[in-house]
Amino acid sequence: MRKYFSIHCFLMLCTTTLLGTLCSFAQTSLHFFVRGTNNVSAMGDLRNLQREINDSYAEATGVQTTITDGYPSYYGFRGGFLLSTTESEEDQILYGGFIDYTSTGGRIDYQDYSGMLRVDQIVSAWSFGPTAIYRKSYSELFCINYETSIQLVQSQLHNVFNLRIGSSSKNQIADFHSLSFGIEPSIQPSLKFLGCMAGISLSYLFFLPTSLEYDNYSDAYLVNKNGDRVTIDWGGFKFGLSAEFSF
Numbered sequence: 001m002r003k004y005f006s007i008h009c010f011l012m013l014c015t016t017t018l019l020g021t022l023c024s025f026a027q028t029s030l031h032f033f034v035r036g037t038n039n040v041s042a043m044g045d046l047r048n049l050q051r052e053i054n055d056s057y058a059e060a061t062g063v064q065t066t067i068t069d070g071y072p073s074y075y076g077f078r079g080g081f082l083l084s085t086t087e088s089e090e091d092q093i094l095y096g097g098f099i100d101y102t103s104t105g106g107r108i109d110y111q112d113y114s115g116m117l118r119v120d121q122i123v124s125a126w127s128f129g130p131t132a133i134y135r136k137s138y139s140e141l142f143c144i145n146y147e148t149s150i151q152l153v154q155s156q157l158h159n160v161f162n163l164r165i166g167s168s169s170k171n172q173i174a175d176f177h178s179l180s181f182g183i184e185p186s187i188q189p190s191l192k193f194l195g196c197m198a199g200i201s202l203s204y205l206f207f208l209p210t211s212l213e214y215d216n217y218s219d220a221y222l223v224n225k226n227g228d229r230v231t232i233d234w235g236g237f238k239f240g241l242s243a244e245f246s247f
Helices: 002-024 042-059
Strands: 029-039 066-070 074-084 091-112 115-137 142-164 169-195 194-205 236-246
Touching: 029 091, 029 194, 042 066, 042 091, 042 115, 074 115, 074 236, 091 142, 142 194, 169 236
Parallel strands: none
Antiparallel strands: 029 074, 029 236, 066 091, 074 091, 091 115, 115 142, 142 169, 169 194, 194 236
16 A cells, blocks of 8 residues: 555656646747666665575586676666756756666576576666756857656566476576666756757666565565565666757
């Protein structure tokens, strides 16, 4: 019940912010933006769990598996809209909303002449929420955006266990999900030309780590060997390129 109440409050906050902007400023300019980023995510618990799984295979079978991917930095994409609330070209305040997607993953692998063992753990997240920008123009061609976004994050963990011995194989799949919040401040130096903008972005996501609940059973959670719940943590730096179009 608490989870759904939090979602409701978050949606009300987004709606109130956007409607307040529309009602308070009769004359606004509309902007659309896209952003591609390379995201460095913490994923501390998932990395520890991956090491536990890798060690357990060695202890149980004597086969030394290898961690070939340990939740590396990976690409993400964001798109959204902004409404300008000031007429000044030097100092602008913009409000809007966005939707964002990112992913990363881990892999444990072993292969020889007799067969193959592989564990893939793929995590992905969709997020959305309100965003606000203070734009300072230093010339007709150059400006810097100081942005803060609040986001509701829906995460998914997809586990695939593959075992092949000779001509026989066995696959198992286990999916988990979580819901959390984040706050992401960013800075974006940009060049302006022909009503458009292009620049680089640097941001940091402050993320609230949350437990991963099993898709097939409610109130069943992913745990480590000590019985503690494993959390997902997208917190970390993001580097990227951004583009904005005004109408």
